[in-house]
Amino acid sequence: MILYNVTINIHESVHDQWMRWMQTKHINDVLATGKFCSARLVKVLVEEEMGGVTYAVQYTTDSLETLQRYYDEDASRLREEGYQLFGDKMLAFRTELQLISEHFQNN
Numbered sequence: 174m175i176l177y178n179v180t181i182n183i184h185e186s187v188h189d190q191w192m193r194w195m196q197t198k199h200i201n202d203v204l205a206t207g208k209f210c211s212a213r214l215v216k217v218l219v220e221e222e223m224g225g226v227t228y229a230v231q232y233t234t235d236s237l238e239t240l241q242r243y244y245d246e247d248a249s250r251l252r253e254e255g256y257q258l259f260g261d262k263m264l265a266f267r268t269e270l271q272l273i274s275e276h277f278q279n280n
């Protein structure tokens with residue numbers, strides 16, 4: 174399993190607009206490509222020297238090949254909307270992760 178992690182720092186002046194867009198449009202648009210089976214939005218609990226609020230979105234997919242298809246077929250179009258709406262008030266950093274194992278506490 175592959176996790177496509179996008180870490181985003183968003184300026185306070187557009188935070189609420191960005192959060193609505195992420196939760197009602199962008200994440201759904203990424204999932205609608207059919208290349209990911211789930212997404213998780215989390216807040217990064219560190220105070221950034223540059224200001225803003227930092228979040229990470231983790232999209233789960235079955236393989237690096239599927240992720241590459243997303244890059245080739247969908248990524249540019251979906252990223253462009255964010256750049257148009259938020260410009261330099263949004264800074265994104267992307268990481269590809271491979272899930273090795275998951276562990277849960279038994280109750």
